[in-house]
Amino acid sequence: TEKREAPVLIIGSGYGGAVSALRLCEAGKKVIMLEMGLNWEKAGIPFSNLLKPGKSAAWLKKKSIAPFMNIFSLTPFTGTLDRLDFDHINIWVGRGVGGGSLVNGGMAVTPKESYFREVFPDLDAEQFYSFYFPLVQKELKVNVIDEQFLQECPYYKFTRVGEEEAHKAGFKTIRVPNVYDFKYMEKEFRNEVPRSALNTEVIYGNNHGKNSLDKTYLRKALETGNLEILDLHHVQNMKLNDDKTYTVSAHHIDTSGNIIADKTFTCKKLILAAGTMGTLQLLLRSNAVNGFPLHEKVGKNWGNNGNFMTGRNWVKPLSGGTGSKQSTIPVGGVDNWEDKEHPFFTEIAPLPMGMDVATALYLLINRVEKKGEVAFDKTRDILTLKWDESNTVKMRENAKYFVRKMNTANGGTRSHFLFNNGFGADICYHPLGGCVLGEATDRYGKVKNHDNLYVLDGSLIPGTIGVNPFVTITAIAEYCIENLIRQNEFAL
Ligand code: FDA
Numbered sequence: 001t002e003k004r005e006a007p008v009l010i011i012g013s014g015y016g017g018a019v020s021a022l023r024l025c026e027a028g029k030k031v032i033m034l035e036m037g038l039n040w041e042k043a044g045i046p047f048s049n050l051l052k053p054g055k056s057a058a059w060l061k062k063k064s065i066a067p068f069m070n071i072f073s074l075t076p077f078t079g080t081l082d083r084l085d086f087d088h089i090n091i092w093v094g095r096g097v098g099g100g101s102l103v104n105g106g107m108a109v110t111p112k113e114s115y116f117r118e119v120f121p122d123l124d125a126e127q128f129y130s131f132y133f134p135l136v137q138k139e140l141k142v143n144v145i146d147e148q149f150l151q152e153c154p155y156y157k158f159t160r161v162g163e164e165e166a167h168k169a170g171f172k173t174i175r176v177p178n179v180y181d182f183k184y185m186e187k188e189f190r191n192e193v194p195r196s197a198l199n200t201e202v203i204y205g206n207n208h209g210k211n212s213l214d215k216t217y218l219r220k221a222l223e224t225g226n227l228e229i230l231d232l233h234h235v236q237n238m239k240l241n242d243d244k245t246y247t248v249s250a251h252h253i254d255t256s257g258n259i260i261a262d263k264t265f266t267c268k269k270l271i272l273a274a275g276t277m278g279t280l281q282l283l284l285r286s287n288a289v290n291g292f293p294l295h296e297k298v299g300k301n302w303g304n305n306g307n308f309m310t311g312r313n314w315v316k317p318l319s320g321g322t323g324s325k326q327s328t329i330p331v332g333g334v335d336n337w338e339d340k341e342h343p344f345f346t347e348i349a350p351l352p353m354g355m356d357v358a359t360a361l362y363l364l365i366n367r368v369e370k371k372g373e374v375a376f377d378k379t380r381d382i383l384t385l386k387w388d389e390s391n392t393v394k395m396r397e398n399a400k401y402f403v404r405k406m407n408t409a410n411g412g413t414r415s416h417f418l419f420n421n422g423f424g425a426d427i428c429y430h431p432l433g434g435c436v437l438g439e440a441t442d443r444y445g446k447v448k449n450h451d452n453l454y455v456l457d458g459s460l461i462p463g464t465i466g467v468n469p470f471v472t473i474t475a476i477a478e479y480c481i482e483n484l485i486r487q488n489e490f491a492l
Contacts, residue, residue, distance in 0.1 A: 014099020016457030025344030047205025303463020306366030311415030
């Protein structure tokens with residue numbers, strides 16, 4: 001076993017990890033970051049697109065794992081997209097240096113202030129809306145599509161049709177900002193640069209255009225000279241030592257998933273940023289394996305951010321459906337949040353399958369009326385999730401209401417093409433909570449019952465935020481790490 005010491009260790013290179021790394025490195029701290037996925041930029045391996053899944057398509061699986069149409073067999077490789085299967089829900093996550101930012105749709109949505117206040121009554125909302133949200137929009141390079149390009153580009157027919165139909169049905173639509181560089185996309189369209197969003201690249205990684213974390217926070221952190229990122233380092237568990245330091249055990253793997261070395265890292269300060277499910281796995285598994293101290297709130301207050309997928313078939317058949325060419329980057333949404341009976345937000349999602357499948361796809365984001373709970377089954381060595389149909393009753397009702405209203409106004413049927421019964425209750429892209437700010441941690445993410453352990457990722461958000469979550473995750477991480485540094489938590 002190889003042994004190393006580090007003053008500050010961060011596990012995971014997604015939003016929470018990248019923010020923590022940058023701010024600590026700027027403050028002059030030496031940081032080691034362990035990431036189980038591959039450093040794609042360094043490896044120089046291109047990402048594959050939706051129509052031709054290759055190396056980047058799946059985390060060590062023999063078959064692709066897109067939400068639909070998995071007909072492709074693969075040679076297992078440490079790809080960017082992983083799916084965690086539970087009894088009643090499947091959760092997709094990103095793997096690699098940059099975490100979820102490598103595979104996500106880049107939708108950069110600031111939550112509604114009223115809902116943010118409801119979810120986080122103890123935070124100073126004014127400070128978030130005047131400082132932290134603008135800060136992260138700048139750091140993440142958030143921009144908005146040019147309206148004329150949107151109206152003219154054939155690749156956005158699905159958005160134009162979706163919006164037109166929503167208006168006919170009496171819904172309000174909104175423009176959704178993104179981290180994908182829309183000026184780059186315009187050049188793609190004019191064939192001046194290599195295509196990415198217009199070449200069905202997204203959930204297996206974008207070769208161009210998308211400002212994922214490796215191009216923003218992580219690049220800046222590396223430029224300080226204080227950050228070392230070790231990729232293909234899969235952390236197995238953590239141990240609390242008598243002197244209140246931590247020893248972290250990791251498998252160093254190759255791109256086929258074989259273990260090439262066992263490594264241990266001893267650190268004074270440990271930041272968990274392995275994403276909601278990754279962080280919960282590390283905490284709960286370490287507790288099961290070596291009695292790692294846990295607070296009773298760890299695992300509690302978990303939610304799917306109200307994720308609920310649905311679709312409609314034969315959208316405007318006469319005008320040619322939603323188009324055979326589709327950009328992978330969503331820019332439109334239906335905002336029905338103010339409706340007291342049926343509050344939801346839904347993304348007008350692309351379905352770029354290389355042909356016109358006459359199907360409109362929607363990812364609804366609802367309130368989470370009934371939260372779930374994450375635990376660990378020691379005998380089977382797996383995370384378990386207390387979550388079933390009873391948790392999604394209201395989400396299904398909202399989806400039904402939405403589809404019915406859209407079909408009444410525009411024609412169309414529920415999409416049996418994509419889902420059993422037309423609904424995908426079991427599809428989750430936004431797992432949140434389980435290590436909630438102020439419940440399992442103090443008000444800045446320091447884990448209760450510990451002196452040197454912090455959680456800074458999606459697990460801090462109590463299961464719901466009403467919109468796509470990474471802008472909020474990034475802002476909360478900025479807020480926490482700034483205050484932790486100010487309190488001299490990292491004065492070593
Ligand atoms: P994140 O999951 O980003 O990073 C955690 C990192 O830790 C990963 O790189 C993982 O490999 C690593 N890790 C985990 N366990 C480890 C271990 N044991 N050892 C070492 N490393 C470990 N959101 C949004 O706002 N807009 C959008 O458009 C979308 N779209 C979208 C599409 C798809 C397909 C998915 C899967 C997700 C989205 N999301 C999204 C969600 C968004 O990507 C997600 O909420 C954030 O990435 C979560 O950020 P975190 O910092 O919590 O962890």
